Amino acid sequence: MRYVVCIKQVPETTDVKINPETNTLMRDGVAAIINPFDMYAIEEGLRLKAKTGGTVTVLSMGPPQADAALREAISMGADDGILLSDRAFAGSDTWATSYTLAMAIRKIGAFDIILCGKQASDGDTAQVGPGIAIHLDLPQITYVRKIESIDEKTIVAERLMENGYEVIQAPLPCVLTVVKEINEPRLPSLKGKLAAKKAVITTWKAADLQCDPKCIGLEGSPTKVVKIFTPPARQGGEMLKGEPSEVVPQLIAKLKDAILGAAN
Amino acid sequence: MSDPIKINEKCVFCGACVKACPFGAITQAERKTVPVIDLMKCTLCGACVAACKFDAIWMKEKSAAKIDLSSFKDVWVFAEQHDGVIQSITFELLGEGRKLADSLGMKLCAVLLGSNVQKQTAELIARGADKVYLVDRPALEHFQDESYANVLIDLVKRHKPNVFLCGASTIGRSLVSRVAVRVNAGLTADCTALAIDPKTLNLLQTRPAFGGNIMATIETPNARPQMATVRHKVMKEAEVNPARKGEVSMETIAEVLLQSKARRLKFVPEVETTMNIAEANIIVSGGRGLQTPENFALLRELADVIGAGVGASRAAVDSNWIPYSHQVGQTGKTVCPKIYIAVGISGQIQHLAGMQSSDIIVAINKDADAPIFKVATYGIVGDLFEILPLLTQQFRKVLGK
Numbered sequence: 286m287r288y289v290v291c292i293k294q295v296p297e298t299t300d301v302k303i304n305p306e307t308n309t310l311m312r313d314g315v316a317a318i319i320n321p322f323d324m325y326a327i328e329e330g331l332r333l334k335a336k337t338g339g340t341v342t343v344l345s346m347g348p349p350q351a352d353a354a355l356r357e358a359i360s361m362g363a364d365d366g367i368l369l370s371d372r373a374f375a376g377s378d379t380w381a382t383s384y385t386l387a388m389a390i391r392k393i394g395a396f397d398i399i400l401c402g403k404q405a406s407d408g409d410t411a412q413v414g415p416g417i418a419i420h421l422d423l424p425q426i427t428y429v430r431k432i433e434s435i436d437e438k439t440i441v442a443e444r445l446m447e448n449g450y451e452v453i454q455a456p457l458p459c460v461l462t463v464v465k466e467i468n469e470p471r472l473p474s475l476k477g478k479l480a481a482k483k484a485v486i487t488t489w490k491a492a493d494l495q496c497d498p499k500c501i502g503l504e505g506s507p508t509k510v511v512k513i514f515t516p517p518a519r520q521g522g523e524m525l526k527g528e529p530s531e532v533v534p535q536l537i538a539k540l541k542d543a544i545l546g547a548a549n
Numbered sequence: 550m551s552d553p554i555k556i557n558e559k560c561v562f563c564g565a566c567v568k569a570c571p572f573g574a575i576t577q578a579e580r581k582t583v584p585v586i587d588l589m590k591c592t593l594c595g596a597c598v599a600a601c602k603f604d605a606i607w608m609k610e611k612s613a614a615k616i617d618l619s620s621f622k623d624v625w626v627f628a629e630q631h632d633g634v635i636q637s638i639t640f641e642l643l644g645e646g647r648k649l650a651d652s653l654g655m656k657l658c659a660v661l662l663g664s665n666v667q668k669q670t671a672e673l674i675a676r677g678a679d680k681v682y683l684v685d686r687p688a689l690e691h692f693q694d695e696s697y698a699n700v701l702i703d704l705v706k707r708h709k710p711n712v713f714l715c716g717a718s719t720i721g722r723s724l725v726s727r728v729a730v731r732v733n734a735g736l737t738a739d740c741t742a743l744a745i746d747p748k749t750l751n752l753l754q755t756r757p758a759f760g761g762n763i764m765a766t767i768e769t770p771n772a773r774p775q776m777a778t779v780r781h782k783v784m785k786e787a788e789v790n791p792a793r794k795g796e797v798s799m800e801t802i803a804e805v806l807l808q809s810k811a812r813r814l815k816f817v818p819e820v821e822t823t824m825n826i827a828e829a830n831i832i833v834s835g836g837r838g839l840q841t842p843e844n845f846a847l848l849r850e851l852a853d854v855i856g857a858g859v860g861a862s863r864a865a866v867d868s869n870w871i872p873y874s875h876q877v878g879q880t881g882k883t884v885c886p887k888i889y890i891a892v893g894i895s896g897q898i899q900h901l902a903g904m905q906s907s908d909i910i911v912a913i914n915k916d917a918d919a920p921i922f923k924v925a926t927y928g929i930v931g932d933l934f935e936i937l938p939l940l941t942q943q944f945r946k947v948l949g950k
Contacts, residue, residue, distance in 0.1 A: 376591070408738075409757070411723075415694070415727050418694075419698070425694050425723065425727075428719055430873070447719055450816070451816050455811035459810075464873070507769050507772035508735035508737055508768070509735075510592060513571045513596055513765050519905055521923045523927055523928070524922070529932070537947055540909070545948075
């Protein structure tokens with residue numbers, strides 16, 4: 286079985302600060318990490334490989350620095366890494382990104398399962414996983430919280446819904462996007478770290494993928510960002526002071542109307 | 550391929566572009582040098598172009614539309630139903646869609662897929678739909694990614710909507726991501742504001758990114774339909790007017806499009822969930838301060854009295870005190886209720902990212918320095934084990950329960 290895990294390098298958003306003078310994100314010194322949801326996808330790929338045998342390939346589109354994300358995945362146990370890096374990819378929205386990843390997966394050739402995190406922590410769109418699936422004309426199971434069974438032809442997985450879960454059966458090959466509940470990602474082993482250091486990361490450019498130039502980067506992206514701004518920071522409000530017997534009635538007086546209003 | 554953005558000889562090295570870049574993609578090695586744009590970090594958002602007073606940054610314009618944009622008419626809303634029940638997000642979309650349709654001078658249409666759902670078309674018309682596209686087939690009884698996407702792709706190609714809105718729910722996000730790719734549409738996720746640009750008549754779609762730390766306004770200038778998923782509880786529900794009249798269009802669909810490789814075997818409702826927190830008007834949320842899983846009962850009691858859903862911080866979920874579906878925050882759900890009551894939650898930035906757009910935030914925590922108080926509308930420093938039962942008891946009295 287061949288597993289392909291799509292990962293994205295993102296800024297460690299806990300560190301993102303807003304410069305009060307310029308109102309922009311201060312990225313200096315912000316560490317780049319693997320998108321937290323993709324960590325679960327990597328882990329699940331490794332667990333599936335342990336069960337069925339095969340290989341786990343990690344795939345990422347991004348700047349040359351994303352090499353570090355691929356090496357981290359290899360240190361966890363992935364077999365190889367492919368980086369899609371080309372100036373021609375700059376300005377990609379989710380349409381162009383899913384197209385580019387799909388073209389790379391086509392080039393990889395034989396694969397059984399494509400795993401993605403449910404969304405990236407910087408863009409939060411959750412659109413690239415299903416986008417890859419339709420570009421490749423594959424079935425998808427999104428928001429997977431558990432894989433119940435897998436064999437060479439079929440996978441049965443639980444998809445987390447707002448009010449419960451669905452059990453879905455799909456033929457392979459298939460695209461999965463996973464949620465946090467699915468597993469606990471492992472730490473890299475010493476052996477893995479050595480392997481990651483030595484690993485040769487394959488880099489593919491647009492020309493290697495036989496991409497249609499109209500479908501990648503800015504040109505292949507139907508959406509356009511017209512404005513970026515910082516939402517007005519929320520101000521701390523009123524502190525209610527006193528013994529519980531004093532503050533509780535105060536709070537109730539303040540919330541009562543809103544609660545009655547919300548009920549309607 | 551030449552670079553899509555360049556700084557030219559008009560540059561006076563002022564560094565305004567470096568400061569303006571929200572993505573840290575522009576650096577200036579030292580003063581008196583031309584800044585360098587890192588194209589891998591650059592998203593071509595144009596913030597630097599706008600900030601440059603010297604017209605020194607050139608950015609490639611996308612090729613003009615290859616399709617006839619004027620042939621795309623009407624505002625569509627995907628009517629999400631579970632077991633025949635139209636979900637409240639649909640009514641929110643109809644409320645917002647009505648405004649957009651009116652400012653475009655177009656019709657508002659709902660698209661309803663399901664089995665035995667003819668009756669529900671009346672509900673959609675009463676909520677503002679001028680027309681309902683109905684595909685009523687046994688194969689569509691439950692949502693399935695492929696068949697639902699196939700049907701929508703077919704309908705979009707057939708009727709060419711200008712705007713297509715869908716809830717940013719599990720179903721919505723999985724579904725329209727497929728549709729948008731196949732019909733070459735732009736798709737913006739999780740919008741919190743929509744408007745029509747009065748000049749271009751493009752749909753302006755505003756959404757949070759980076760866990761709500763920045764907002765972006767996005768448009769789709771050269772493709773149609775303009776597709777967006779919209780967050781729960783941000784738009785106001787359309788009011789019911791049973792006297793409204795509308796048209797129902799029964800759509801025929803080729804059998805082959807109803808096939809799906811993936812199959813839903815069963816659905817297992819979550820026992821503990823009484824309410825989907827993404828749709829809740831009020832949420833009572835608990836964190837590490839509750840100390841034990843049993844203490845969530847205190848929270849549930851309050852939730853019952855005031856008609857709230859129960860949420861939790863990551864710490865509580867990771868300790869297995871409550872299922873993951875209740876987790877609010879960056880790795881859980883993003884919610885935006887009218888009232889969010891955080892009990893024993895310190896307010897890590899990842900948690901705030903999931904709830905800070907709530908209308909009213911109440912924080913109860915024993916640590917006066919907890920970051921949650923920085924976003925709270927009302928804060929109480931104190932022992933939750935004293936305050937919570939008292940709050941429940943008095944609310945019961947006040948609300949007459």
